[in-house]
Amino acid sequence: MEPTSRIKRREAIIPLLKDASVEVRQTAAQALETLEAAQSLDELLTRLKQGDRGTKIGAIYALGRLGGEKVLPILLYCAARPEQDITCAAVKVLGELAYPQALPQLVEKLQDPVVAVRAAAIEALSHYREPALVPKLLPFLEERDGLLDAEAALALGRLGDARLEEPLLKLLASPHERTRCAAATALSLLP
Numbered sequence: 001m002e003p004t005s006r007i008k009r010r011e012a013i014i015p016l017l018k019d020a021s022v023e024v025r026q027t028a029a030q031a032l033e034t035l036e037a038a039q040s041l042d043e044l045l046t047r048l049k050q051g052d053r054g055t056k057i058g059a060i061y062a063l064g065r066l067g068g069e070k071v072l073p074i075l076l077y078c079a080a081r082p083e084q085d086i087t088c089a090a091v092k093v094l095g096e097l098a099y100p101q102a103l104p105q106l107v108e109k110l111q112d113p114v115v116a117v118r119a120a121a122i123e124a125l126s127h128y129r130e131p132a133l134v135p136k137l138l139p140f141l142e143e144r145d146g147l148l149d150a151e152a153a154l155a156l157g158r159l160g161d162a163r164l165e166e167p168l169l170k171l172l173a174s175p176h177e178r179t180r181c182a183a184a185t186a187l188s189l190l191p
Helices: 003-018 024-051 053-066 069-079 084-097 100-111 115-125 133-142 148-159 162-171 178-187
Strands: none
Touching: 003 024, 003 053, 024 053, 024 069, 053 069, 053 084, 053 115, 069 084, 069 100, 069 148, 069 178, 084 100, 084 115, 115 133, 115 148, 133 148, 148 178, 162 178
């Protein structure tokens, strides 16, 4: 939608906010919100296309705040980008939104060659309450690196499967502080 067209529509709707009918006022407010969201999406797409890396990452997080089905394909595209920081940001936002359509790509990111991307994927998957994720996340408890094992412990704790108590108890003796903290937190989340 052209910016001038959007402005024209907005100006035409604004007087309805003072209409005598409550229903008309509410509908006008919703219509204005929809127009502003569309404008925001267009602005964010421009930042993603033309901005520097920091601007692009900021736009990815803003897409997450905007939410909605329209942002999903954009975030999935960003998650597939070769730039590690852009991929990590998109994966994190996809996890926060927890759209079922994003689940296969997030699971695929568990195999990414970059450790930070795998860690972001583990954290993102913790937002899904899918018992089928347990076998995919369980092997990461064996990483003993203070990052992947910690993220996996937290994710598994959030899934709330009491059968995970023993593997999580073992992590309390990890040489990595972050892993020990994550294991303690995960154990507190189990039923």
